[in-house]
Amino acid sequence: MKTKNILLSLLLVLCTSAFAQEAPKGDVLFKGGTVLTITNGALENTDVLVRDGKISRIGKGLRAPNGVETVDITGKFLMPGIIDAHSHIAGSAINEGTSQVTAEVSMEDVVDPYDVSIYRALAGGVTSIHLMHGSANVIGGQNETMKLRWGQTDPDMLRFEGAPRTIKFALGENPTRGARARGIQPQSRMGIEMMLRNSFSEAQEYEKRWKAYNASKDPKKVAPEYDLRMQTLVDILNGEVLVHCHSYRADEIYMLLKVFSDFNIPRLTFQHANEAYKVAPELAAFGATASVFADWWAYKLEVYYSTAYNAAILHENGVLTSINSDSGELIRHLFHEAAKTQKYGNLSDDEALAMITLNPAKQLGIDNRVGSIEVGKDADIAIFDNHPLSIYAVPQMTFVDGVKYFDINNDKADQRIYIDPESSIEEVTLFEKMDYNHRCMEGAAIFFGQNLINHQH
Amino acid sequence: MAIAQEDDQVLKAEYGKFALTNAKIYTVTKGVIENGTLVINNGIIEAVGANVQIPNDAKVIDVAGKEIYPGMIDGGTTLGLNEIGSIAEAQDYREYGAITPQMEALTAVNPNAVTIPVTRVSGVTTVWTMPQGGVLPGTAAAINLFGYTPDQMYAGQRGIVMNFPSTAGGRRWRRLSEDEIKKRQERAMKEINETWDKAELYAKIENAEDVRNYPEIEALVPVVKGETPIFIEVNAAQDILNAIEWIKGRGYKQVVLTGVAEGWRVADEIAESGYPVIAGPVQAIPTRSSDSFDAAYANPGIMSKAGVKVALRTMDNENARNLPYHAGFAAAYGMGKEEALKAITINAAEILGVGDQIGSIEVGKKANFFVSTGDPFETATKITDLFIDGYKVPMTSRHIRLYDEFLNRATGVDKTKPAIEIKKK
Numbered sequence: 045m046k047t048k049n050i051l052l053s054l055l056l057v058l059c060t061s062a063f064a065q066e067a068p069k070g071d072v073l074f075k076g077g078t079v080l081t082i083t084n085g086a087l088e089n090t091d092v093l094v095r096d097g098k099i100s101r102i103g104k105g106l107r108a109p110n111g112v113e114t115v116d117i118t119g120k121f122l123m124p125g126i127i128d129a130h131s132h133i134a135g136s137a138i139n140e141g142t143s144q145v146t147a148e149v150s151m152e153d154v155v156d157p158y159d160v161s162i163y164r165a166l167a168g169g170v171t172s173i174h175l176m177h178g179s180a181n182v183i184g185g186q187n188e189t190m191k192l193r194w195g196q197t198d199p200d201m202l203r204f205e206g207a208p209r210t211i212k213f214a215l216g217e218n219p220t221r222g223a224r225a226r227g228i229q230p231q232s233r234m235g236i237e238m239m240l241r242n243s244f245s246e247a248q249e250y251e252k253r254w255k256a257y258n259a260s261k262d263p264k265k266v267a268p269e270y271d272l273r274m275q276t277l278v279d280i281l282n283g284e285v286l287v288h289c290h291s292y293r294a295d296e297i298y299m300l301l302k303v304f305s306d307f308n309i310p311r312l313t314f315q316h317a318n319e320a321y322k323v324a325p326e327l328a329a330f331g332a333t334a335s336v337f338a339d340w341w342a343y344k345l346e347v348y349y350s351t352a353y354n355a356a357i358l359h360e361n362g363v364l365t366s367i368n369s370d371s372g373e374l375i376r377h378l379f380h381e382a383a384k385t386q387k388y389g390n391l392s393d394d395e396a397l398a399m400i401t402l403n404p405a406k407q408l409g410i411d412n413r414v415g416s417i418e419v420g421k422d423a424d425i426a427i428f429d430n431h432p433l434s435i436y437a438v439p440q441m442t443f444v445d446g447v448k449y450f451d452i453n454n455d456k457a458d459q460r461i462y463i464d465p466e467s468s469i470e471e472v473t474l475f476e477k478m479d480y481n482h483r484c485m486e487g488a489a490i491f492f493g494q495n496l497i498n499h500q501h
Numbered sequence: 502m503a504i505a506q507e508d509d510q511v512l513k514a515e516y517g518k519f520a521l522t523n524a525k526i527y528t529v530t531k532g533v534i535e536n537g538t539l540v541i542n543n544g545i546i547e548a549v550g551a552n553v554q555i556p557n558d559a560k561v562i563d564v565a566g567k568e569i570y571p572g573m574i575d576g577g578t579t580l581g582l583n584e585i586g587s588i589a590e591a592q593d594y595r596e597y598g599a600i601t602p603q604m605e606a607l608t609a610v611n612p613n614a615v616t617i618p619v620t621r622v623s624g625v626t627t628v629w630t631m632p633q634g635g636v637l638p639g640t641a642a643a644i645n646l647f648g649y650t651p652d653q654m655y656a657g658q659r660g661i662v663m664n665f666p667s668t669a670g671g672r673r674w675r676r677l678s679e680d681e682i683k684k685r686q687e688r689a690m691k692e693i694n695e696t697w698d699k700a701e702l703y704a705k706i707e708n709a710e711d712v713r714n715y716p717e718i719e720a721l722v723p724v725v726k727g728e729t730p731i732f733i734e735v736n737a738a739q740d741i742l743n744a745i746e747w748i749k750g751r752g753y754k755q756v757v758l759t760g761v762a763e764g765w766r767v768a769d770e771i772a773e774s775g776y777p778v779i780a781g782p783v784q785a786i787p788t789r790s791s792d793s794f795d796a797a798y799a800n801p802g803i804m805s806k807a808g809v810k811v812a813l814r815t816m817d818n819e820n821a822r823n824l825p826y827h828a829g830f831a832a833a834y835g836m837g838k839e840e841a842l843k844a845i846t847i848n849a850a851e852i853l854g855v856g857d858q859i860g861s862i863e864v865g866k867k868a869n870f871f872v873s874t875g876d877p878f879e880t881a882t883k884i885t886d887l888f889i890d891g892y893k894v895p896m897t898s899r900h901i902r903l904y905d906e907f908l909n910r911a912t913g914v915d916k917t918k919p920a921i922e923i924k925k926k
Contacts, residue, residue: 160790167794217587321907342616342819343586353904360908373786376794380826383880388900435829435878457793472669472737472788474762 065201067193069097070423070446073108077117077427082124082394082402082416092122094423097445102419120440121431123397124416125171125424128375129288129335129404130315130368132176133161134192134202139178140185141222144230145243147211147276149185151175155199161372163194163459166450168376169426169439172204174368174408176315179214179290180222182230182239186211186276187288189408191424194449195461208409211280213240213289215296216346237299244307247277281307286409288313288335292346294322301330313407315368318350324361333364333407338381339388355399356389366404379432379439386433396433512895514647518542519893520555521872521886523565529846530861539569541868544891549862564872567885570842571861572626572869573828573877574849576779577759577814578821580620580628581610581644581654586818595634600696602661603720604639606632610651616819618898621646623822624871624884627656629779629814629853631732636693638662640720641732643853645869647889658854660757661724665735665744666690669788690747697751700725730755730854732779736788738766745774757852759814762788765800768807777810777852782817783827795834801844802835812849813841829878838878867891 072094079090079102091106092099108114132138136156140146155175165173171192177185189207196202215236223231230236253268279285287304291297291314301323304312312332314320318341320327320334327334336358341350351357358365367382369375382400385391391399405415413422423446430437442450519541526534526549538553539546548554555561582594593609610630620628626646632639641662648654666689668682700721706712707722723729731753735744741761748756758764759779764771771778780801787796805811813828815821824845832841850860859869871877872886887894914920 161786164786164794321903322910324907325910325912339820339823342584345585345588348585348615349899349903351900351903351907353900353908357904357908373784376786377784377830380830380880386881387883388904433880435826435880436833438833455793457796458791459794460790470789470791472763474667474669474736474760474788 065198067097067191067201067205067445068447070443070448071095071109071112072423072443072446072448073106073112073114074117074122074425074427075106075114077120077122078431079417080121080123080393080397080432081418082398083418084416085394092417092425094425094443094446097423097447099417099419099421099423102417115427115441117427119429121428121437122417123169123426123428123432124401124414124421125426125442125444126169126378126400127172127174127366127404127408127410127415128165128170128369128378128400129174129313129366129407130176130370131165131173131375132178132370133165133173133372133375134159134190135175139180141178141180144181144219144223144228144239145183145273145277146177146181146185147183147280148272149177151177151185151188152199152203155188155190155202157197157199157202158460158462160460161375162192163450164372165375166192166194166442167439167452167455169379169428169432169442170375171424171426171442171444172408172410172414173375174210174288174404176288177212179212179218182214182219182236183243183277184212184214186285189410191444192449193444193447194459197461204410204413206410206413208286209279209284210286210288210408211276213287213300215289215291215300216293217344218290233293233296233299236296237303240300240303241306243277244281244303247274247281250274251278251281281309283309283311286311286313286407288315288407290315291320292316292318292344294319298323298326301326301332304332305330316347316370318347318354320363321351321354321357321361324358324363327358328362333366333403334358335366335368335404335407337370338367338384352384352388355385356391359385359389359391359395364403364406365399366407367399368404379428379437380435383433383435393431393433512897514892514894515560516543516892518556518559519562519868519888520553520559521562521564521569522555523563524872525568526862527568527570527842528862529571529843530863539862539870541888541891544868546862546864546866546868549864562886564886567872567874568876569862569870569872570624570877571846572859572871572887572889573624573824573845574812574853574860575625575628575815575821575824575845576812576849576852577781577816578628578630579633579818580616580630580646580821581612581614582606582630582632583818584611584614584616594630594632594638596632596639599635599692600637600717601632601635601639602637602663603716604632605642605659606630606639607642607644607651607655607659610642610644610654612648612650612654615899616821617646619819619900620822621887621889621894622884622896622898622901623825624873624877624887625821625824626869626871626887626889627850627859628821629849631662634664636664636666636689637696637717637721638664643855645889647892647894656853656855657858658730660730660732660853661721663693663731663733665733665740665747666693667735667737668740669737693747697721697725724753724755727754730757732757732759734759736760736762738763741767742770745770745776748776749774755854760816761804762797762800764809765796765803768804768809771804772808777812777848778804779812779814779849779852780804781814781827783813783831784823798830798834801831802837802840805836805840805844810848810852811836811840811844812852813844825877826880829880832878838876841878 093101189204339352402415405411427441540548585591631641643656644654785797828841847860850856868891
């Protein structure tokens, strides 16, 4: 009886592990296009072979092994799938704004695989996004780095397996606005600095208590209270969670550099950072990086003194910079946003394209896997009919792990994978910039000026 | 190209006689002149062609290797009426009340708004700036982006804005039942019809002796009389059809449909109505989650091919400068370069009723144009020279000045190290 039970349980375990899901991976040979490698220049009339979801060969005159489909890309351009380092699509909630520190929550719990914005982003050449918590609080929740495997209904299947943990911080008008509405601290930039320092100090004490408990040999020792919020802050202090901080003004950017210096946290990415260009040398000295808009400005006081030349100035001053969307609309033409560094600045093609591929990959800690066309990297690939930096570029196909998720020649209009059976009318939503595009403050601000209707970043 | 100020030198706009030589000139209405000269004098285009006599007293600007285009016209913005979106005090395009057609956008424009130079250095020389909100929010105006008073900026056209009752859902979290929507529509149409009935009555009796002062209705009389155009903002397909039917019933002569986000669904009906449209933004998500991803990109091209006269707009403020990219996307997704260029030059000018003054490079028209390093739709193209209303406008804006200051910032003093080492004895 016992052996039967053991055998039965073994069988069950084997069965469940067989059903344990792995992301689909494909094989394909791309033939005869211009391959924009990002790290090794533009290779004309070149082939790329993908095996089991990885780039296995780059060269000329490659032949497709048995059973591998050939995709003719003559006259077309192949580039790494675009990575959006700041996104709120595919999330059913954005802000846990009930406290100014909510490090314990995570976007992985609210991934919405049914959001048709995912498909639309694929139709814009995007293969990975950084689904971020909102900017309602100083220390927000953890973010989720994802791959856009449209059609997968299990949220876990959209994870970018192995991506480092990241967390959202926010400075400036958004958190202070929320706190003002609730009548709590921080209501000024002074308060934000102290909330950060206080939170880190408390985390250090929490860590001390646990270390003391773990080291103690006292048989009657009692464990300190476990606090996931504090534990997450400890993880940040120990460099296990990458901080991405929503910020705008030069002085608050500089403030955070000092706080991170004081608490010995070496890695930091500033998001939006419209005034980062004013402290570019300081950012470069610290080694901090920036993920910015191409040209959004003036929607709030803290972005009134922006310049569209921000990315170019940062780049020229040695700050690793990427361009993001923070918008379900903008994400679809990040290739066009990247080209703005050639209008507002003089970046080369590779430098401009790196802003939406290799650079965000480095900021998310996934550059060993994606961000350039190199042997061994994931086959996250976007194909265009014109050079992606041209206004006339129309995305043709988008692949994730060598599997095709978008093909303009096989693109039916209605891509929804779930339609609410109780919806009685087809909902027509007009271009209201607030609703679909800018969700950073969604669910957070109790009261805001009527003119925040246009932009909420 | 950041041509900015040197030290404290303030660049001023220049006026007078200019000759731009060795240019590739895109006239828009009369073809492309491969290598030509453009002569302007006191605000007007005096000559344009391959073999043009350059006046002795003209300031000559050699633009060899570059291209000249008519200044771009944005068919719908709130530029000049709003500086900082999140601050109520900075917003002047939305007045309290649903029926306020007498509110003039023109007088409320801030000619010194920081957003204006930022916009014009990208080649957008003229915009239609519009009141928002309510049913009849006010009177919009066409303005050139150079001038020190609204009257100096005025580009020659004003129009009544009307927001046609919308069946569109609007907010994601507000779902009305079909019945509720129908009732809302009926109430809204009743109010609209009562208002225009009053306007038509007022038009008949306004010269009588004891007619009372009624600004809201008086403002509508010129539309009734066919003297002022009405710009009807309408987007959902069924709403567009309803609007066309309503206007035909009313019989007003000068009509423009704006927004028309779902115009592609009823392109034939719009073409049949004969009404021109101002469409946009082009870089927008589709109106329905069941729509193809490129519905908004392809919208202008589909309407244009069906025979509709199309102008484009950004419906933006601080980024109206992206108008050429909205046009570029429209071009790439079916409209074609030529039609898309017309949509932001001559079509826009004609639809706004100022086609005899701007929108193309022709003798007798105003000197509204820019010089570029190439195709203005291509993102990397840079604008090098700008003329608005005959003034050569300096290519500077706050963005450019900040670039110049911070590209290679002064290092500043490092206070963590002593300034000088004092040697101890």
